[in-house]
Amino acid sequence: MKITSVNNDLVKETAKLLRGKYRDETGLFLIEGEKGVKEAISAGVNIERIFVLEGIKDYPKEKIIETTEAVLSKISDAKSAPKVVAVAQQVKTEVNDIKKAKRVILLEGIKDAGNLGTILRTASAFGIDGIVLYGDTVDLYNPKCVRSTVGCLWKTPVIKVNDFKELKNIFTPYERVATLPARINVIKLENYIPSEKVLIMFGSEADGLSEELKNFATKNVTIEMAENVESLNLSISVGVVAYKLKQV
Numbered sequence: 001m002k003i004t005s006v007n008n009d010l011v012k013e014t015a016k017l018l019r020g021k022y023r024d025e026t027g028l029f030l031i032e033g034e035k036g037v038k039e040a041i042s043a044g045v046n047i048e049r050i051f052v053l054e055g056i057k058d059y060p061k062e063k064i065i066e067t068t069e070a071v072l073s074k075i076s077d078a079k080s081a082p083k084v085v086a087v088a089q090q091v092k093t094e095v096n097d098i099k100k101a102k103r104v105i106l107l108e109g110i111k112d113a114g115n116l117g118t119i120l121r122t123a124s125a126f127g128i129d130g131i132v133l134y135g136d137t138v139d140l141y142n143p144k145c146v147r148s149t150v151g152c153l154w155k156t157p158v159i160k161v162n163d164f165k166e167l168k169n170i171f172t173p174y175e176r177v178a179t180l181p182a183r184i185n186v187i188k189l190e191n192y193i194p195s196e197k198v199l200i201m202f203g204s205e206a207d208g209l210s211e212e213l214k215n216f217a218t219k220n221v222t223i224e225m226a227e228n229v230e231s232l233n234l235s236i237s238v239g240v241v242a243y244k245l246k247q248v
Helices: 010-016 019-026 035-042 069-074 113-125 143-149 164-171 211-216 234-247
Strands: 028-032 047-053 064-067 085-088 101-108 129-132 158-161 173-180 198-202 219-222
Touching: 010 028, 010 047, 010 069, 010 085, 019 028, 028 035, 028 101, 028 143, 028 198, 035 143, 047 069, 101 113, 101 234, 113 129, 113 143, 113 234, 129 164, 158 164, 164 211, 173 211, 198 234
Parallel strands: 047 064, 101 129, 101 198, 129 158, 173 198, 173 219
Antiparallel strands: 028 085, 047 085
C-alpha cells in the first residue's frame, strides 16, 4: 500500500492521535522512529499499521504503508520527521502487574512528557519493578513521552492511580519513602538502606510532594548536593535514587 497525499483520510485519522482526547477514545497511540517501532514489535505490542519512507522494508509487509516525508511530518510532532511512524494499541497495565514488585517509583503530578519518558528509560536501565503515576499526570502515550523512552515504554509496568484509598490499599505493606529537600528528620541518600519492598515517592518539580503523600511516608530521604545547588531535574533525581536502589 502507498499513500502520498497529506489529505488522505487515513493520514488525517492518524494525525488525530497527536491529541490526547483521540488517543483516549481509540485506545491507539503513535510510535515514532525505527528503534521504537522495532522494540514495540519485539515486545509483542499490537501494531495496526506502519508508515515508512519508500524503500524501507524491515517491518511486517502486511503492516507497511509507503509514504513521503510530508506525510510523516503531518503524523508526527517531532522537529524532524522520522522515517517510520507506527500506529499501535495501548498496552493496558493493571494493579496485579506490580503486586509482586519490590522496587516501585511513584510520580505525583508529573506534567513534562519528556521527563516521564526519560524516567521510564532510566527505570528500565536500573531494574525498577514498577512505576505509579499518581494524581493529575501527563499522558503516558503522549508522543514526546513515547519518543523519550527510546523503546523502553514496555519494559517496566506502569499503572495509573488517582485515588489515595486505592494507593493505600496497594502500598501499605511497603516501606514508603518521601523524597524531600534537606531538613530535620530526613535521611541522606548515601545512608539510606531500603527495605525488601519499597515505594519511593517523587513530587513534581513545581509543587513537590503533596501533604497527603508526605504523611503517608514512613521515611524521608534527601539527595545530598552542593550547598549552592537548590534542586535537580526530576528525571535526574529519579535516576540517582534508582541507581542507589540497584546497589543495595
